[in-house]
Amino acid sequence: MLLKALEIAQLVLALLVIVSILLQQQGSGLGGAFGGEGNFYRSKRGLEKVLFYTTIVLIVLFVGSVGASLFLA
Numbered sequence: 001m002l003l004k005a006l007e008i009a010q011l012v013l014a015l016l017v018i019v020s021i022l023l024q025q026q027g028s029g030l031g032g033a034f035g036g037e038g039n040f041y042r043s044k045r046g047l048e049k050v051l052f053y054t055t056i057v058l059i060v061l062f063v064g065s066v067g068a069s070l071f072l073a
Helices: 002-023 047-072
Strands: none
Touching (some): 002 047
8 A cells, every 4th residue: 555655656756857857948958068158057046946946856755755665665
């Protein structure tokens, strides 16, 4: 029962991690590497910062749930 709940939690967390990573913008892509844009290093602000920290929390929760399922199995 507990392992099934962990599997469902892992699936939900994996989907949320994928969505949060895809929502993050990367500026101009490879154009910045070849001199296309000068502000490559900049600070995150507003919703971008919240999304960045949310992604980190989701990844930590996902790794923790995988560790818990390995420990319980």
